[in-house]
Amino acid sequence: MTDRILVNITVNGMVYERWIEPRLHLGDFLREELGLKGTHLGCEHGVCGACTVVVDDEIVRSCLTLAVQADGAMVETIEGKSESGAIRDLQDAFLERNALQCGFCTAGLLLTADALLQAEPEADRARIREHISGNYCRCTGYHAVVDAIEAVGECRRAGARGAQP
Amino acid sequence: MNNITPRAATVEKIVGRAVPRPNARRLVEGRGTYVDDVELPRMVHVAYLRSPHAHARILRIDAAAALDMPGVVAIVDGRQLAEICAPFVGALSHLAGMRSPPQHAMAVDRACWQGEAVVAVVAQTRAQAEDAMQAVEVTWEVLPAVTRMDTALDPGTPVIHPELGDNLCFHREVDSGGVDDAFATADVVVEETYDFGRHTGVTLEPRSVLADYNPAERRLTVHHSHQAPHMMGDLYARLMGIPEADVRVLCKDVGGSFGIKVHAYADDFATVALSVLLGRPVKFVADRLESFVTDIHAREHRVKARLALTRDGRFLAFDIADLTGIGPYSMYPRTSAVEGNQVINLCGGPYDHPHYRATLDVVFQNKVQTSQYRGVGHPIACAVTEGIVDLAAATLGMDPLELRRRNLMADDSFPRKGASGILLESLSHQRCLARLEQMVDFPALRREQAELRAKGIHRGIGIAVLIELTNPGAAFYGTGGARIASQDGATVRLDPTGIVHCASGVGEQGQGTETIFAQIVADEVGVPMDRVRVLTGDTAATPYGGGTWASRGAGIGGEAVLQASRQLRANLLEFAAVHLGLPVERLRIAGGSVIDTAEGVALMDLAELGSLAHFRPDLLPAGFQPELVVTRHYAQRDYPFIFTNGIQVSHVEVDVETGVVTLLKHWVVEDCGRVLNPLLVDEQIRGAVVQGLGGVLFEECLYDENGVMRNGSMADYLVPMAGEMPDIEVAHVETPTRSSELGAKGAGEAGTAGAPAAVMNAINDALRPFAVRLTAQPITPEKILHALHPHLTG
Numbered sequence: 001m002t003d004r005i006l007v008n009i010t011v012n013g014m015v016y017e018r019w020i021e022p023r024l025h026l027g028d029f030l031r032e033e034l035g036l037k038g039t040h041l042g043c044e045h046g047v048c049g050a051c052t053v054v055v056d057d058e059i060v061r062s063c064l065t066l067a068v069q070a071d072g073a074m075v076e077t078i079e080g081k082s083e084s085g086a087i088r089d090l091q092d093a094f095l096e097r098n099a100l101q102c103g104f105c106t107a108g109l110l111l112t113a114d115a116l117l118q119a120e121p122e123a124d125r126a127r128i129r130e131h132i133s134g135n136y137c138r139c140t141g142y143h144a145v146v147d148a149i150e151a152v153g154e155c156r157r158a159g160a161r162g163a164q165p
Numbered sequence: 166m167n168n169i170t171p172r173a174a175t176v177e178k179i180v181g182r183a184v185p186r187p188n189a190r191r192l193v194e195g196r197g198t199y200v201d202d203v204e205l206p207r208m209v210h211v212a213y214l215r216s217p218h219a220h221a222r223i224l225r226i227d228a229a230a231a232l233d234m235p236g237v238v239a240i241v242d243g244r245q246l247a248e249i250c251a252p253f254v255g256a257l258s259h260l261a262g263m264r265s266p267p268q269h270a271m272a273v274d275r276a277c278w279q280g281e282a283v284v285a286v287v288a289q290t291r292a293q294a295e296d297a298m299q300a301v302e303v304t305w306e307v308l309p310a311v312t313r314m315d316t317a318l319d320p321g322t323p324v325i326h327p328e329l330g331d332n333l334c335f336h337r338e339v340d341s342g343g344v345d346d347a348f349a350t351a352d353v354v355v356e357e358t359y360d361f362g363r364h365t366g367v368t369l370e371p372r373s374v375l376a377d378y379n380p381a382e383r384r385l386t387v388h389h390s391h392q393a394p395h396m397m398g399d400l401y402a403r404l405m406g407i408p409e410a411d412v413r414v415l416c417k418d419v420g421g422s423f424g425i426k427v428h429a430y431a432d433d434f435a436t437v438a439l440s441v442l443l444g445r446p447v448k449f450v451a452d453r454l455e456s457f458v459t460d461i462h463a464r465e466h467r468v469k470a471r472l473a474l475t476r477d478g479r480f481l482a483f484d485i486a487d488l489t490g491i492g493p494y495s496m497y498p499r500t501s502a503v504e505g506n507q508v509i510n511l512c513g514g515p516y517d518h519p520h521y522r523a524t525l526d527v528v529f530q531n532k533v534q535t536s537q538y539r540g541v542g543h544p545i546a547c548a549v550t551e552g553i554v555d556l557a558a559a560t561l562g563m564d565p566l567e568l569r570r571r572n573l574m575a576d577d578s579f580p581r582k583g584a585s586g587i588l589l590e591s592l593s594h595q596r597c598l599a600r601l602e603q604m605v606d607f608p609a610l611r612r613e614q615a616e617l618r619a620k621g622i623h624r625g626i627g628i629a630v631l632i633e634l635t636n637p638g639a640a641f642y643g644t645g646g647a648r649i650a651s652q653d654g655a656t657v658r659l660d661p662t663g664i665v666h667c668a669s670g671v672g673e674q675g676q677g678t679e680t681i682f683a684q685i686v687a688d689e690v691g692v693p694m695d696r697v698r699v700l701t702g703d704t705a706a707t708p709y710g711g712g713t714w715a716s717r718g719a720g721i722g723g724e725a726v727l728q729a730s731r732q733l734r735a736n737l738l739e740f741a742a743v744h745l746g747l748p749v750e751r752l753r754i755a756g757g758s759v760i761d762t763a764e765g766v767a768l769m770d771l772a773e774l775g776s777l778a779h780f781r782p783d784l785l786p787a788g789f790q791p792e793l794v795v796t797r798h799y800a801q802r803d804y805p806f807i808f809t810n811g812i813q814v815s816h817v818e819v820d821v822e823t824g825v826v827t828l829l830k831h832w833v834v835e836d837c838g839r840v841l842n843p844l845l846v847d848e849q850i851r852g853a854v855v856q857g858l859g860g861v862l863f864e865e866c867l868y869d870e871n872g873v874m875r876n877g878s879m880a881d882y883l884v885p886m887a888g889e890m891p892d893i894e895v896a897h898v899e900t901p902t903r904s905s906e907l908g909a910k911g912a913g914e915a916g917t918a919g920a921p922a923a924v925m926n927a928i929n930d931a932l933r934p935f936a937v938r939l940t941a942q943p944i945t946p947e948k949i950l951h952a953l954h955p956h957l958t959g
Binding site for chain 2 (some may be wrong): 001032041044074095098100110130133134143146
């Protein structure tokens, strides 16, 4: 077995220094090393999107990212995003629209949706559907998820317009 | 006190309203508790070495090198586990003649499918267990595998279980009589064969179990991602010889279930047996690759169908023959024969026809076990029925909607029997059809279809009518000898703070059970919904019940909640009347307060009532004891099942150059009885539709000729993604069941039941100019191109 490597990863604003095996992926690092169970592992080969987290402002599959790759990086998970209130509008919209059932895919979907609306606040339904197509949901019919994201996009755009002088 | 409460006069009911789920807040914040999130002291992890062969004898297991590897706690084979866990047989006595051999928690001597667990490697971490597993050597003698169902009964095919004599698990025939005469004298006879690929549930949270046997108190606690905790408690107790009272099953958050997690898997028994053996907590979480070869598969069927009609389009008789393959063992305890049994019960189900004949053959194979998955048999019965009805319409040159209209059972003809013998309480086919015509502008769609066809764009409209089995009674399992509760209980109680707690045997897998129970409690006791707390998923704290399956949660569990809540309200009113010295008839409870209806004022809050009862009983009249906890049970006993119904339309475009099908729009009209919460039921229906769309277009468990699954990963097995799915419009017709006061029927199956038929019919409608029909699901681009260009088929 390969020797452990010292990594320094900032997760949700906290700096963690850990000796880890190089093979450990970021999803397992967050869940097993840090106890952050809000990130879920659905397939562990990068297909389902349940394990999505934010690394240095980019959404990534934590199951396809080795924890050692995140050495020196800033990682945000659903726990951090929830506590900072950064995606409160999306969370409220998902609740309001029942855009989740079992909740297993939800953290990944919320972070993916937030990334879309930050980059393309004007995204329409087709674009929303395309963007979240890497996040599988087996419970909803996606319809409510698209509704929720669309509604937040409209609100954020209205908010941005309202904020202008 | 004595506040005027405007709410008291007209209290709006919460049942029926689109209230969001209070318990979903934790899920959007990443604060759920799924089994893999639970960590216990001294917990170890198990990885199972699984057979790489579909059928093979285990000659030798050499684990010596693996035992020395880091973190390894134990390496155990099937023979050792068989000393702890008794074998089990997946047969039901009311499925006459059904046979299945005993199955073990792990293979003993022989593996019968690729994926059957053979060796358990237990270590401090899952990674260590997997590392050590690489060092376990198994010597196999590969045996011939039975993979095809159409030759499974041939004399030349090896018999998987020699003691049974052949590969037949179950055979059944239904015959109303007169079928041969009907076909002989009919004006028109159409026939077609329908094939259905195996698919599986792909719950995003894999199957997970954390077994914790504590030898000091001889108690077993199992954290389980499961739909039927009481059933599992009973099975663990009986197979391991632990008193059932000392077994506790906990199901907190469950990450998708769909019937996949209602079964008792050999892995579950093995993991519990390991915990008993080792006397410490053992966690097993299937990884995705394991899930594909251990989660139950479903829906591998070949159905031959014939329909006899008069010239003016009256259905005379259906004749159905279903062949289905189920793997090497019938799944315990629900069996693998129920799906085929439902197919032959449900074919032709929406229609008024006098004659029906069906045969079913269920055969063993060396493939993953199949069993009940969402919609059990419904999607197959619906696709066969609606497929052949569309073929009949095309043959007669009649509009498919009109042909259905002429043959649907009339709404005023219930209760009645279907031709297969099923009892139907009260259905609304005609009203659903009328509602559908309000939603869908059929003439406009047909005009557009004709215009676009002239431009080489091929769009199709497909209709599917269906019946849906819900609210089962004991006929499903109880009469067959399986200890799967058909009743459910609910306990409601008032606490000193005025909060009403409700505990139910039906659990939450995301469909919103806890929310609708809270709505029912709120209405029936008379408190705001935020004063209700619901507890599910703990066999030590909830009434015994069947859990979630066959769309019974709202209809069965909800009725128990209603009855318990009503009695609690009656108790509280009696208590208030005694305390206040007022006649009970003058009082009611609303908004969490006792109201004087004569004065229209709130007299006291339930918190005062609760405090009085708990802390100041000295103030109560002598001899009076308020009863603040009520339990009621409910079993649906009026019918074997409460059938419901619906209708769907799919609008698709088929690219005849590429074979790609684009879903443009999908419409659903559903009668789930009384709608308890439209927000929840609509998305439940949409989710089910999308699972049906997956089945008809994408999903299939593909095997090679040796019985090895070829696409057992999420990269290879396609499930529907948001980008491919259409918007899905849902409307309701409400025909409350009279078998309960709540009036709720189930809503979980219909979407999955109807979508495949609607899409198949839409594709065939689109391809009508080419005179081809697709009848093998999933309908892939490759199959469409082969149909369009048969001369190119290799």
